[in-house]
Amino acid sequence: MKLYFAPDACSLAPHIVLRELAIPFTLVRVNNRSKRCADGEDFYRINPKGYVAALQLDDGNVITEGPAIVQYLADQRPESRLAPPPTAFERVRLQEWLNFITSEIHAGAAPLFNDALPEDAKALLRDKLRRRLGYLAQALAQQTYLLGTYFSVADAYLFTVLRWMARFEISLSEWPPLQHYVTRIAERASVRAALEAEATSEQVK
Secondary structure (H helix, E strand, C coil), X not given: CEEEECCCCCCHHHHHHHHHHCCCCEEEEECCCCCEECCCCEHHHHCCCCCCCEEECXXXXXXXXHHHHHHHHHHHCHHHCCCCCCCCHHHHHHHHHHHHHHHHHHHHHHHHHCCCCCHHHHHHHHHHHHHHHHHHHHHHXXXXXXXXXXXXXXXXXXXXXHXXXXXXXXXXXXXXXXXXXXHHHHCCHHHHHHHHHHHCCCCCC
16 A cells, blocks of 8 residues: 655644554655655546545555545454444444544644734634534543444544644634643554654655
8 A cells, every 4th residue: 555645734644553453554745735646646647636645555446535535444454443333333433533623623723824824814713613623522531432332433633633723823722622632642553653654754846
């Protein structure tokens, strides 16, 4: 397998999951601006959408979109319990969280990466994000992880997007349950290894 990634992007979530599952893979860095890969490939030939993450399987098939990738990976090693079985009701709860993170946190935060966005627009986006973060804090005040007592692919995804908040001048200290949650997940060996590998990867022009 090959995971196409960019540092500090949402591709960190499947990267963490791959390491949690101990699945052999090759990490391929992508320049988000030039769309060139570390191996010289044109990233548009891997993913015509032009953004990470993309997971290329050994048979050549490519999976895109983080929630799809992490569920595929978890289902390769069901004993890991990173996702409930496909026919279990708890899988619906996982889908709920993945969709919430995608639509309300990830998509809600993405425009804030645009430095040219007017300040009043940024303020509106931050206000909406704060309401969604408040909801998350309420949920995580009652349980250790999004699905209860065990770490799942949804936690890898939420951790990834919560790391962006400081860049947007949103401090997780406003919500102690979220601050504790991020700190706890950051201590996992898979997370530490993924962050180190991305930080030390060679830049692509």
